[in-house]
Amino acid sequence: MATLQLATWATNLTYTDLTAPVIEAAVNSVYNWAGCAIGGYSQDAPHIAYATTQPFFGGPPTSSILGANGSISEAYVDAQLAALLNGIASHIDDYDDTHLETIIHPAGPVASALLAVAEWRGPVTGHEFLTAFVAGVEAECKLGLSVSPEHYDVGWHITSTVGSIGASVAVGKLIGLGTTQMQNAIGVAATQVVGMQEFFGSMTKSFHVGRAAQGGMLGALLAKNNYTSSLQSLEAKYGWLHVVSTRENATAYFDQLGEIWEIEKNTFKPFPCGIVLHPIIDAATQLHNETIQQGKDISSVKSINLQVNSEVLVLTGKTNPTTGLEGKFSVYHAAAVGLLYGEATPTYFTDEAVTNATVVEFREKVNITTDDERFGKDQATVTIEFDDGSTLERHIEHAIGSLENPLTDADLKKKFLDQVSRRIGEARAERAYAAFKGIGNMTDVGQLRALY
Amino acid sequence: MATLQLATWATNLTYTDLTAPVIEAAVNSVYNWAGCAIGGYSQDAPHIAYATTQPFFGGPPTSSILGANGSISEAYVDAQLAALLNGIASHIDDYDDTHLETIIHPAGPVASALLAVAEWRGPVTGHEFLTAFVAGVEAECKLGLSVSPEHYDVGWHITSTVGSIGASVAVGKLIGLGTTQMQNAIGVAATQVVGMQEFFGSMTKSFHVGRAAQGGMLGALLAKNNYTSSLQSLEAKYGWLHVVSTRENATAYFDQLGEIWEIEKNTFKPFPCGIVLHPIIDAATQLHNETIQQGKDISSVKSINLQVNSEVLVLTGKTNPTTGLEGKFSVYHAAAVGLLYGEATPTYFTDEAVTNATVVEFREKVNITTDDERFGKDQATVTIEFDDGSTLERHIEHAIGSLENPLTDADLKKKFLDQVSRRIGEARAERAYAAFKGIGNMTDVGQLRALY
Numbered sequence: 023m024a025t026l027q028l029a030t031w032a033t034n035l036t037y038t039d040l041t042a043p044v045i046e047a048a049v050n051s052v053y054n055w056a057g058c059a060i061g062g063y064s065q066d067a068p069h070i071a072y073a074t075t076q077p078f079f080g081g082p083p084t085s086s087i088l089g090a091n092g093s094i095s096e097a098y099v100d101a102q103l104a105a106l107l108n109g110i111a112s113h114i115d116d117y118d119d120t121h122l123e124t125i126i127h128p129a130g131p132v133a134s135a136l137l138a139v140a141e142w143r144g145p146v147t148g149h150e151f152l153t154a155f156v157a158g159v160e161a162e163c164k165l166g167l168s169v170s171p172e173h174y175d176v177g178w179h180i181t182s183t184v185g186s187i188g189a190s191v192a193v194g195k196l197i198g199l200g201t202t203q204m205q206n207a208i209g210v211a212a213t214q215v216v217g218m219q220e221f222f223g224s225m226t227k228s229f230h231v232g233r234a235a236q237g238g239m240l241g242a243l244l245a246k247n248n249y250t251s252s253l254q255s256l257e258a259k260y261g262w263l264h265v266v267s268t269r270e271n272a273t274a275y276f277d278q279l280g281e282i283w284e285i286e287k288n289t290f291k292p293f294p295c296g297i298v299l300h301p302i303i304d305a306a307t308q309l310h311n312e313t314i315q316q317g318k319d320i321s322s323v324k325s326i327n328l329q330v331n332s333e334v335l336v337l338t339g340k341t342n343p344t345t346g347l348e349g350k351f352s353v354y355h356a357a358a359v360g361l362l363y364g365e366a367t368p369t370y371f372t373d374e375a376v377t378n379a380t381v382v383e384f385r386e387k388v389n390i391t392t393d394d395e396r397f398g399k400d401q402a403t404v405t406i407e408f409d410d411g412s413t414l415e416r417h418i419e420h421a422i423g424s425l426e427n428p429l430t431d432a433d434l435k436k437k438f439l440d441q442v443s444r445r446i447g448e449a450r451a452e453r454a455y456a457a458f459k460g461i462g463n464m465t466d467v468g469q470l471r472a473l474y
Numbered sequence: 475m476a477t478l479q480l481a482t483w484a485t486n487l488t489y490t491d492l493t494a495p496v497i498e499a500a501v502n503s504v505y506n507w508a509g510c511a512i513g514g515y516s517q518d519a520p521h522i523a524y525a526t527t528q529p530f531f532g533g534p535p536t537s538s539i540l541g542a543n544g545s546i547s548e549a550y551v552d553a554q555l556a557a558l559l560n561g562i563a564s565h566i567d568d569y570d571d572t573h574l575e576t577i578i579h580p581a582g583p584v585a586s587a588l589l590a591v592a593e594w595r596g597p598v599t600g601h602e603f604l605t606a607f608v609a610g611v612e613a614e615c616k617l618g619l620s621v622s623p624e625h626y627d628v629g630w631h632i633t634s635t636v637g638s639i640g641a642s643v644a645v646g647k648l649i650g651l652g653t654t655q656m657q658n659a660i661g662v663a664a665t666q667v668v669g670m671q672e673f674f675g676s677m678t679k680s681f682h683v684g685r686a687a688q689g690g691m692l693g694a695l696l697a698k699n700n701y702t703s704s705l706q707s708l709e710a711k712y713g714w715l716h717v718v719s720t721r722e723n724a725t726a727y728f729d730q731l732g733e734i735w736e737i738e739k740n741t742f743k744p745f746p747c748g749i750v751l752h753p754i755i756d757a758a759t760q761l762h763n764e765t766i767q768q769g770k771d772i773s774s775v776k777s778i779n780l781q782v783n784s785e786v787l788v789l790t791g792k793t794n795p796t797t798g799l800e801g802k803f804s805v806y807h808a809a810a811v812g813l814l815y816g817e818a819t820p821t822y823f824t825d826e827a828v829t830n831a832t833v834v835e836f837r838e839k840v841n842i843t844t845d846d847e848r849f850g851k852d853q854a855t856v857t858i859e860f861d862d863g864s865t866l867e868r869h870i871e872h873a874i875g876s877l878e879n880p881l882t883d884a885d886l887k888k889k890f891l892d893q894v895s896r897r898i899g900e901a902r903a904e905r906a907y908a909a910f911k912g913i914g915n916m917t918d919v920g921q922l923r924a925l926y
Binding site: 067070071073074075076081102176177178179209210212213214215216217218219220221224225226229230233237240243244246247248249250251252254255258259260261262264265345347 | 519522523525526527528533554628629630631661662664665666667668669670671672673676677678681682685689692695696698699700701702703704706707710711712713714716717797799
């Protein structure tokens, strides 16, 4: 029933069903994803993945690598490789989007698969693209809600485990699957469960997103060709919901499809690191500014005391990160750079930054107290003590970037231009912004990559 | 610790460590896999997979599709596609091999990845190939033992969930990964958990095997290129063992690596269907012969009564299969064809066979009683009653094909020639048999495909 319900909703969805806030949220989600995919292509992970898979993926170059430099023709590979590489690149900086109730980063798996197929099978209009994108995001988030929090708590990386299913729904929608085919597509995607939390802090974390994009795309394409699967892959006794979760209530959430839009709850990360670090960085950067304003010297900070939710240590407890990727999962590193520099852009999560002597010294000043009664996952109190015994304290009720305290349009644009221009220069970054921000009005989204 | 232990054992393994029975078991496992992969290429599933992925996998044609007809040059694709297709084809008939303690079909994921890479990166000698193959099989079976039976009981298709890890170890061994790289390879493979039992009876069941082969290969190749992962992916709190199992004792089983060889326990299926059906078919075919010997008419059978382990109904309870693939998971169908025809070759598991009116009529005569105290999974009692009230009964203590009652060398050869000649003709089948049976002595296994 649940599988049929989802498949039916997705195949019937039309652009006119999308409300204005849904469309706006979708466009922001897509362009923020594009910024991450372009900026993230500076990292090693997507390049290793390219070099590794290049001997296989020599198909016609139909689909673009968003962050590739060089000539425009060099930016194109086949659709499966494009999905893998854009998926990796869009997640490698941990700077993407977040559906906070589930901690899903929704755009990566869905958009990476969808754009690759849209470029390959096009022309696809902006309306068609956004409709399919929303279908995929709603599918993955509703499914995520129905297994949260248990599914995440046992160690699955929910972004990719539901992401393959979201990608299959989005691609299935785009290529016009019927309901039964859509059920089969969901089945092939559901049986590929990629991603565990053990890989946080390594390149494999972002591999999850790329592989989910590939797996979901493959599910939709196989179903289109009448590859048989299961029509009840989600709810069956030995299907997805029961195998990967001890709790499931999918029908209850699927009943809300098209009524409560999860895409409207998508938020955007102000800092390129694990989401539970955001309230701490928010407080630390504010304390940096206050210290300066009071004419004090940051180097005179004696101790940094954090009061946080216990999940912070579970997910980001790395005391001695040695790579930038590990730094993204170190609460010690995050607090140190926030306080030292008053900001936490990608620059502060590089291999150099985490081994910087001053940063290492400051990490050792960090002490942590957990209190789940007082502190939710987006809350924190940071207290710093100076050599002279004086203290400063900041409590964050809702971290910047949360639903209650979201990035403004200007913030989001600034983030995009910053991350993208570091990769492809300012002029191209401005053009990329205009291109992705205007995606809804395009007659062929396959032209996107050529616009910047 | 467990990950390091496995990686260390695998990287240190040499051909001289393999005992004569291990080598014999390995060769039999490989050639039985090849027979399945050639014979299975008659099915739709690998052809749909080929057509679907062909737009992507246009890389240099380095690796062979074992069951491809046509010119020899048409048999070659890139290594990732070859792994997918040979994996699907080798499992689509449910006619492959079985490690009975875990119900893993070991060769499919490992050999499909390994041969594809050996052909691509060669020359690889027969000794190197078999050493890597054994490393992969031991890895997946020891890991399977350490999570059995709970992991299977919740619904995972263990062949593919451990298969990706086996494939990564085998390919990693072949391409000479160091221990740390091997740990990283295991990590990338482990985080891709493919396969649930809901897909039994559909093409997606064999997709699991092909995808596991691809995923494991990709893990080894990424690790070779220094893609970072986790060095403790198996045993970490949010790693493989804890996420996909409620029980794990990997170190205890890894301690036996190289002492107790799981490959020696690999068995070969006499019938192309779910393994729990084998004692029933064994009994039914014997009763067919006895009925004929007594001069009775099979059509005068009034009822067919089965006493079996309850797992038979869990895994193979489909009452009204409508496709050949579903028939492989219908105890009713299996009992009916065994009794009607006195054999159960692939011919009796086609779409035509399961919709044959006589077969359908006989399926309706089947009654089932379960009794887990009296019947293990390889045991069954079948009683048939005739119109005249007389009965015949057969009890199977150990089904043909089990460890206690294995196929003989002659049986295994007969099976290979039967399944392969139906696909590529008798003359080529004989050449293929000689080629794969002689794999251990080859100086370049990349020449295998050209030998038949």
